[in-house]
Amino acid sequence: MADTPLIGIIMGSTSDWETMRHAADILTQLGVAHETKVVSAHRTPKRLYDYATSAAGRGLQVIIAGAGGAAHLPGMAASMTHLPVLGVPVESAALKGMDSLYSIVQMPGGIPVGTLAIGKAGAINAGLLAASILALGDLALSERLQAWRTAQTDGVATDPA
Numbered sequence: 001m002a003d004t005p006l007i008g009i010i011m012g013s014t015s016d017w018e019t020m021r022h023a024a025d026i027l028t029q030l031g032v033a034h035e036t037k038v039v040s041a042h043r044t045p046k047r048l049y050d051y052a053t054s055a056a057g058r059g060l061q062v063i064i065a066g067a068g069g070a071a072h073l074p075g076m077a078a079s080m081t082h083l084p085v086l087g088v089p090v091e092s093a094a095l096k097g098m099d100s101l102y103s104i105v106q107m108p109g110g111i112p113v114g115t116l117a118i119g120k121a122g123a124i125n126a127g128l129l130a131a132s133i134l135a136l137g138d139l140a141l142s143e144r145l146q147a148w149r150t151a152q153t154d155g156v157a158t159d160p161a
């Protein structure tokens with residue numbers, strides 16, 4: 001996307017992309033400039049430090065962070081930026097994402113991470129929530145978001161089959 005990114009989507013591994021692409025898809029649908037990066041608190045700590053400490057200065061307004069297993073990425077990102085951080089627990093093979101969820105949601109008071117549902121639904125909702133945060137100060141985006149929600153409502157069938 002050519003515009004300066006307003007939302008950063010980071011994830012612990014390329015293996016998380018299958019989940020996190022749904023956040024990116026939503027933002028693309030809503031016309032919100034965003035970037036996607038692989039950043040790991042465990043495997044690339046300096047990359048995370050550089051990313052989180054430079055995020056606000058680069059113009060990002062919200063960070064979406066997805067990780068699985070011992071998912072320290074969202075919390076560590078939140079510890080190094082005042083931007084809102086939305087955490088997506090990626091579904092792990094061993095524990096079905098319960099490990100990811102507990103790792104992300106139980107932050108100590110003072111460093112919030114807005115934690116979404118495990119997996120695809122969480123990624124979709126992270127994208128929508130990030131857009132709605134931006135829409136507080138962007139009327140055109142607010143109207144696109146409301147249109148998206150109306151279209152979703154209109155697309156719900158009345159009959160099950």
Ligand SMILES: Nc1c(C(=O)O)ncn1[C@@H]1O[C@H](COP(=O)(O)O)[C@@H](O)[C@H]1O
Nearest residue numbers: 012013015040041042067068071072073
């Ligand atoms: N939870 C984290 C962090 C982190 O929190 O920094 N870095 C990688 N990971 C996670 O490890 C899982 C397996 O990664 P691989 O598939 O690369 O082995 C991924 O879900 C990733 O988010």
